[in-house]
Amino acid sequence: MVKIGILGVGTVGESVAKILLENADIIEARAGKKIVPVLGAVRDLNKPRDVSIPLTDDPGEVIESADVDIVVELMGGIEKPYRLVRKALEAGKPVVTANKALLAYHRYELQEIAGEIPLFYEASVAGGIPIIGALRNGLSANHIESIKGIMNGTCNYMLTKMIQEGVAYEEVLKEAQELGYAEADPTFDVGGYDAAHKLLILGSIAYGIDAKPEEIIIEGIEEISPTDVEFAREFGYEIKLLGIAKKGEKGVEMRVHATMIPAKSMIAKVDGVMNAVSVVGDRVGETMFYGPGAGGDATASAVIADIVEIVRGNSGPMLGYKKGLESGLPLVPPEAIVTQYYLKLKVLDEPGVLAKVTSTLGEFGISIESMLQKPSRLADRVRLLFTTHQCEERKMKEAIEALKKLDVVEEKVTMIRIEK
Amino acid sequence: MVKIGILGVGTVGESVAKILLENADIIEARAGKKIVPVLGAVRDLNKPRDVSIPLTDDPGEVIESADVDIVVELMGGIEKPYRLVRKALEAGKPVVTANKALLAYHRYELQEIAGEIPLFYEASVAGGIPIIGALRNGLSANHIESIKGIMNGTCNYMLTKMIQEGVAYEEVLKEAQELGYAEADPTFDVGGYDAAHKLLILGSIAYGIDAKPEEIIIEGIEEISPTDVEFAREFGYEIKLLGIAKKGEKGVEMRVHATMIPAKSMIAKVDGVMNAVSVVGDRVGETMFYGPGAGGDATASAVIADIVEIVRGNSGPMLGYKKGLESGLPLVPPEAIVTQYYLKLKVLDEPGVLAKVTSTLGEFGISIESMLQKPSRLADRVRLLFTTHQCEERKMKEAIEALKKLDVVEEKVTMIRIEK
Numbered sequence: 001m002v003k004i005g006i007l008g009v010g011t012v013g014e015s016v017a018k019i020l021l022e023n024a025d026i027i028e029a030r031a032g033k034k035i036v037p038v039l040g041a042v043r044d045l046n047k048p049r050d051v052s053i054p055l056t057d058d059p060g061e062v063i064e065s066a067d068v069d070i071v072v073e074l075m076g077g078i079e080k081p082y083r084l085v086r087k088a089l090e091a092g093k094p095v096v097t098a099n100k101a102l103l104a105y106h107r108y109e110l111q112e113i114a115g116e117i118p119l120f121y122e123a124s125v126a127g128g129i130p131i132i133g134a135l136r137n138g139l140s141a142n143h144i145e146s147i148k149g150i151m152n153g154t155c156n157y158m159l160t161k162m163i164q165e166g167v168a169y170e171e172v173l174k175e176a177q178e179l180g181y182a183e184a185d186p187t188f189d190v191g192g193y194d195a196a197h198k199l200l201i202l203g204s205i206a207y208g209i210d211a212k213p214e215e216i217i218i219e220g221i222e223e224i225s226p227t228d229v230e231f232a233r234e235f236g237y238e239i240k241l242l243g244i245a246k247k248g249e250k251g252v253e254m255r256v257h258a259t260m261i262p263a264k265s266m267i268a269k270v271d272g273v274m275n276a277v278s279v280v281g282d283r284v285g286e287t288m289f290y291g292p293g294a295g296g297d298a299t300a301s302a303v304i305a306d307i308v309e310i311v312r313g314n315s316g317p318m319l320g321y322k323k324g325l326e327s328g329l330p331l332v333p334p335e336a337i338v339t340q341y342y343l344k345l346k347v348l349d350e351p352g353v354l355a356k357v358t359s360t361l362g363e364f365g366i367s368i369e370s371m372l373q374k375p376s377r378l379a380d381r382v383r384l385l386f387t388t389h390q391c392e393e394r395k396m397k398e399a400i401e402a403l404k405k406l407d408v409v410e411e412k413v414t415m416i417r418i419e420k
Numbered sequence: 421m422v423k424i425g426i427l428g429v430g431t432v433g434e435s436v437a438k439i440l441l442e443n444a445d446i447i448e449a450r451a452g453k454k455i456v457p458v459l460g461a462v463r464d465l466n467k468p469r470d471v472s473i474p475l476t477d478d479p480g481e482v483i484e485s486a487d488v489d490i491v492v493e494l495m496g497g498i499e500k501p502y503r504l505v506r507k508a509l510e511a512g513k514p515v516v517t518a519n520k521a522l523l524a525y526h527r528y529e530l531q532e533i534a535g536e537i538p539l540f541y542e543a544s545v546a547g548g549i550p551i552i553g554a555l556r557n558g559l560s561a562n563h564i565e566s567i568k569g570i571m572n573g574t575c576n577y578m579l580t581k582m583i584q585e586g587v588a589y590e591e592v593l594k595e596a597q598e599l600g601y602a603e604a605d606p607t608f609d610v611g612g613y614d615a616a617h618k619l620l621i622l623g624s625i626a627y628g629i630d631a632k633p634e635e636i637i638i639e640g641i642e643e644i645s646p647t648d649v650e651f652a653r654e655f656g657y658e659i660k661l662l663g664i665a666k667k668g669e670k671g672v673e674m675r676v677h678a679t680m681i682p683a684k685s686m687i688a689k690v691d692g693v694m695n696a697v698s699v700v701g702d703r704v705g706e707t708m709f710y711g712p713g714a715g716g717d718a719t720a721s722a723v724i725a726d727i728v729e730i731v732r733g734n735s736g737p738m739l740g741y742k743k744g745l746e747s748g749l750p751l752v753p754p755e756a757i758v759t760q761y762y763l764k765l766k767v768l769d770e771p772g773v774l775a776k777v778t779s780t781l782g783e784f785g786i787s788i789e790s791m792l793q794k795p796s797r798l799a800d801r802v803r804l805l806f807t808t809h810q811c812e813e814r815k816m817k818e819a820i821e822a823l824k825k826l827d828v829v830e831e832k833v834t835m836i837r838i839e840k
Contacts (some may be wrong), residue, residue, distance in 0.1 A: 019561055019703055029628075030560045032742030122558065128704035130558025137557075138542065138550025140450045141439055141724035208449075266710060269689045283439055284548035284711065284721040290686060291707035301704040304561035312742075314734035322452030322732075 001034045002311050005068035007059050007084060008075035009040035009051050012098060012123075015300035016072060017052045027304065031311040035304075038067050063088045070307055073097040082106050089113050096306040098123035098299055104197035108210050111318045118315045120306035125198040126151050126275040128298030129291040130305065135205045135279065136320035142281025144206035146246040148261075148419065151198045153273035153293040154182045154189040155221050155241040159258075160271045163229050163238060169222065181273060191220035192241060192256040199243030199256055202277070205320040206245060207252045209331050217255035217334045217393075223414060224258050228344060231372060231385050232260050235342070237418065238268040244419065251330040253337050260342055260387075260418040335394040340369065340418035343386045345403065346376055346410040353408045357384060360406060364399040366391045381410060387418060421454040422731050425488035427479050427504060428495035429460035429471050432518060432543075435720035436492060437472045447724065451731040455724075458487050483508045490727055493517040502526050509533050516726040518543035518719055524617035528630050531738045538735045540726035545618040546571050546695040548718030549711035550725065555625045555699065556740035562701025564626035566666040568681075568839065571618045573693035573713045574602045574609040575641050575661040579678075580691045583649050583658060589642065601693060611640035612661060612676040619663030619676055622697070625740040626665060627672045629751050637675035637754045637813075644678050648764060648836060651805050652680050654792060655762070657838065658688040664839065671750040673757050680762055680807075680838045755814040760789065760838035763806045765823065766796055766830040773828045777804060780826060784819040786811045801830060807838060 004020065006013045017037040020027065028034050040051065041059040059075075062068055063084060071088040073095060075081045081102050088095050089110070094117055097103070103110070103124055110119055122132045126149065135144070150156050158172045158181075167175075173190070176182035188194050196218045203209045221241050232239050237260035246253045261268050266288050270276040275293030280286050292298040309316075347353045358368060372385040388396075400413045424440065426433045437457040440447065448454050460471065461479040479495075482488055483504060491508040493515060495501045501522050508515050509530070514537055517523070523530070523544055530539055542552045546569065555564070570576050578592045578601075587595075593610070596602035608614050616638045623629045641661050652659050657680035666673045681688050686708050690696040695713030700706050712718040729736070767773045778788060792805040808816075820833050 015703075023561060023563060023703070026563055027561060029741040029743045030556075030737075032737070128701075129707060130554050133553055133558045134550050136450075137729055138553045138725050139721065140728040141443060141447060141721045143443060143446055266689070269686070281548075281721060283435075283443070283717040285715070285718055287549060287709075287711035289707075289709055292705045295705070297703040298705055301559065301561045301701060305558050308560040309557055312734075312736060314732075314736060316732060316734060317450075317452070321449040323449045 001036055003036055003038040003067055003069045004072060004307060005062035005065060006037060006040040006053070006072045006074060007062055007081070008073065009042050009049070009053070009055065010074065011296040012299045012303070013040060013074045014051050015296035016303050019297065019300050019304055021052055027308065031308040033311050035307060035311060039065060059084050063091060063093065068093065070094045070096065070310055072303060072307070073099055075099070076101070078102055078105055085110060086113055089117050089119060092117060094118040094310045096120045096303055096310070098303055100124040100197040100201060104200045104213055107201065107204055107319065114318055116315065118310045119318050120309060121201070122306050123299045123302035125201050126277055126291070127293045127295060128301050129275060129277065129289045129293070130302065131202070131277045131289045132205065134289055135202060136316060139279060139281050139284060139287070140320070142283045144247065145280040145282055146244070147202050147206055147277060147279050148267060149199065149202070149243045149277035150240055150267060150270050150275050151243050151277065151293060152189055152195045152241055153275060154186065156270065156275070157181050157273045158190070159221060159224070159239055159241065162224065162226060166226050168226055169224060190222055192218045195241060195243045196256045199245060199254060203245040203252065203254050207247065207329055208319070208321060208324060209252050209254065209329065211254060211331045215331060217257060217337070219257035221258050227383070228414060228416060231344070233263070234372065235260070235370065235387055236263055237261060238263045239416065240268065242419065247329065248332065248338065250336060251332045253332045255334070255337060258416055260416055262420060335397070337393040338390050340390055340420070341388045341396055342416040342418055343388065344414040345384045346381050347384055348408045348410070349380050349382045350408070354384070356406055356408055357403065360402050361388070361399055364395045364402070366395060366399055421456055423456055423458040423487050423489045424492060424727065425482035425485060426457060426460040426473070426492045426494060427482055427501070428493065429462050429469070429473070429475065430494065431716040432719045432723070433460060433494045434471050435716035436723050439717065439720050439724055441472055447728060451728040453731050455727060455731060459485060479504050483511060483513065488513070490514045490516065490730055492723055492727070493519055495519070496521070498522055498525055505530065506533055509537050509539060512537060514538040514730045516540045516723055516730070518723055520544040520617040520621060524620045524633055527621065527624055527739065534738050536735065538730045539738050540729060541621070542726050543719045543722035545621050546697055546711070547713045547715060548721050549695060549697065549709045549713070550722065551622070551697045551709045552625065554709055555622060556736060559699060559701050559704060559707070560740070562703045564667065565700040565702055567622050567626055567664070567697060567699050568687060569619065569622070569663045569697035570660055570687060570690050570695050571663050571697065571713060572609055572615045572661055573695060574606065576690065576695070577601050577693045578610070579641060579644070579659055579661065582644065582646060586646050588646055589644060610642055612638045615661060615663045616676045619665060619674060623665040623672065623674050627667065627749055628739070628741060628744060629672050629674065629749065631674060631751045635751060637677060637757070639677035641678050643834060647803070648834060651764070651792060652762070653683070655680070655790065655807055656683055657681060658683045659836065660688065662839065667749065668752065668758065670756060671752045673752045675754070675757060678836055680836055682840060755817065757813040758810050760810055760840070761808045761816055762836040762838055763808065764834035765804045766801050767804055768828045768830070769800050769802045770828070774804070776826055776828055777823065780822050781808070781819055784815045784822070786815060786819055
């Protein structure tokens with residue numbers, strides 16, 4: 001019998017305990033041993049809750065108890081769980097965590113500390129989708145060319161609504177909050193930070209890149225308007241919040257932002273709260289992994305899969321490699337990223353304006369792929385929409401500043417990156 | 421250093437050798453050891469070929485050589501590879517195979533023989549998609565409710581063409597043969613046998629069902645006409661060749677056939693030669709795994725992933741469970757399967773015909789969900805198209821025989837099963 005201690009018994013923690021009890025038959029058959037949840041730690045023992053295991057308010061007790069063989073960390077936060085996970089590993093106990101923020105900041109230290117002790121984290125990225133296993137094991141023969149993931153269900157739900165029903169951002173956000181898909185303060189989701197934590201984890205497995213959230217582009221979906229959605233469609237694109245990690249000549253690009261992607265690509269077809277991660281390997285070609293990204297049971301399913309692997313005696317190197325990845329690829333700095341862009345401007349409707357705009361772009365070496373001119377609500381204004389050929393982020397940022405200074409350009413300039 | 425011997429050095433075998441050599445850096449980093457292909461066995465040493473490893477025409481030499489640590493079986497066929505794989509396992513050597521036919525017939529004997537020796541077979545189902553790993557490891561906390569897979573690229577390519585371009589079966593087959601997507605004798609693919617072998621493997625991992633191809637429904641796509649495709653669309657469906665394994669009250673249904681599935685479902689959106697497997701777990705909900713199902717490099721990618729797992733020291737139970745699955749679910753006999761059906765009949769255009777047809781269906785307890793009447797090319801004939809509510813396969817087969825005997829029904833009756 002293998003005994004499980006759980007740090008943090010909220011929705012996911014209770015699901016883990018419940019599934020271990022309710023699906024005990026199949027889990028024992030697959031793992032070869034009975035797996036039993038024995039103890040959980042919570043902050044406040046007085047808070048009424050409906051849980052299936054004995055509780056303590058001392059997380060140290062879970063770690064130190066001779067009765068606990070494997071520690072599951074589901075507390076959230078960064079520094080406190082870091083200290084506790086560290087303590088468990090130092091005590092020689094395998095750890096399973098779903099904590100993406102912890103890993104976004106401390107995965108390399110934890111790998112060091114873990115050594116041969118299993119530290120698994122399938123649930124930290126895209127909930128129920130076994131994408132860590134796929135990258136760490138299933139695609140191990142491949143140099144990874146790119147990872148593109150829809151890794152935040154809140155954003156995908158909102159964008160799907162905006163795309164399919166033409167609803168504006170503010171209205172969709174309100175609705176998502178009412179449905180419980182978005183938090184009262186939605187910044188962590190809609191600002192791209194949640195997806196960025198997940199991307200950094202995948203980027204480490206694929207490329208061995210030790211980057212922190214502060215070092216990569218993280219943008220959200222707050223600026224997307226129905227106009228952008230509509231024009232994306234005219235250009236043959238859908239708009240998704242993507243986490244992208246991609247190998248290029250200068251190194252590895254990692255970034256999270258609203259992205260226009262071809263409507264025909266598989267990942268563009270992923271709607272609602274579902275998540276999906278597309279991985280291109282140099283040998284396997286394109287693969288995609290689709291499923292629920294959140295929810296107590298889906299996340300617990302991944303946590304338990306990790307426990308089963310540990311019980312089977314499989315360790316696997318934490319980040320997927322036992323020796324340093326020889327590629328030694330550097331992280332491409334945000335301003336050196338090269339991609340295609342969509343630009344939206346509102347300009348005065350008078351002769352010579354288009355020439356001014358395009359020649360400004362030309363000054364920064366930016367060439368136009370396609371252009372659309374649309375009437376504005378105001379009679380003497382028009383909207384100009386461009387997609388550009390590939391250019392460097394730095395040049396694009398400079399060009400946008402220059403465009404804003406033109407006296408014929410009104411309001412802010414909207415920019416959305418394109419991935420083909 | 422770990423040394424690999426390859427039985428059968430055709431397209432996939434040569435890809436395995438080549439990728440092990442060309443991606444040696446990343447594979448060593450991930451596995452922790454150098455992995456080197458050292459010897460291959462082929463039938464005819466005189467056939468000119470361009471391969472990267474020394475060859476022998478004695479497969480026994482590959483198995484017995486003290487220089488070979490892991491045996492890769494890529495020969496095809498059933499009984500000969502069975503004897504060789506057995507011999508390798510009995511000599512204590514881990515085996516990796518891509519041979520679905522071998523496993524469709526001998527997976528349980530091989531599991532017995534293997535015991536604690538790793539016998540891995542990720543490449544046997546859906547080529548580059550790590551679906552075996554997902555089922556065996558990633559979803560291990562779940563009772564599997566259903567598996568629905570597009571597992572034959574030839575059929576999916578052909579159906580996509582028929583759906584998107586309205587081309588007839590015979591014409592698409594000819595084109596697929598010219599492009600090398602279909603064999604000169606295409607029966608193994610278009611008749612559903614290839615998909616059935618794969619389904620049986622997945623069915624064992626999910627349900628512990630020891631079924632042989634002869635015990636399940638295996639139908640192909642030969643009878644699908646542009647009319648069916650067109651009418652499927654009117655009913656909101658796409659037609660795909662699916663392998664289905666599904667838990668119900670009476671046990672586990674396993675079947676391969678052309679299937680109408682809702683056009684909005686993710687798996688309906690999988691086009692061309694690509695494969696995809698949708699797995700619903702009782703805890704995780706719906707997941708889907710998408711990627712290339714064939715091709716030397718994609719298949720070799722899966723073979724090497726298995727080798728890396730073995731080198732890391734991970735074994736995992738061959739069929740995903742260490743003790744018998746307690747469920748003890750039986751295989752539902754083909755005639756006891758319950759599903760919805762689409763029926764197409766050509767009938768005389770005269771009063772009372774519709775009543776005759778529907779009352780015949782009623783006699784067998786079959787109730788109609790929707791109906792469509794379309795003009796036929798012949799003036800005095802019409803086409804009747806039905807979808808039915810759920811009924812037992814046995815009743816449906818009997819009803820079809822009774823319909824054929826009605827003097828107002830012309831030609832054969834087309835039946836396609838529906839999955840929602």
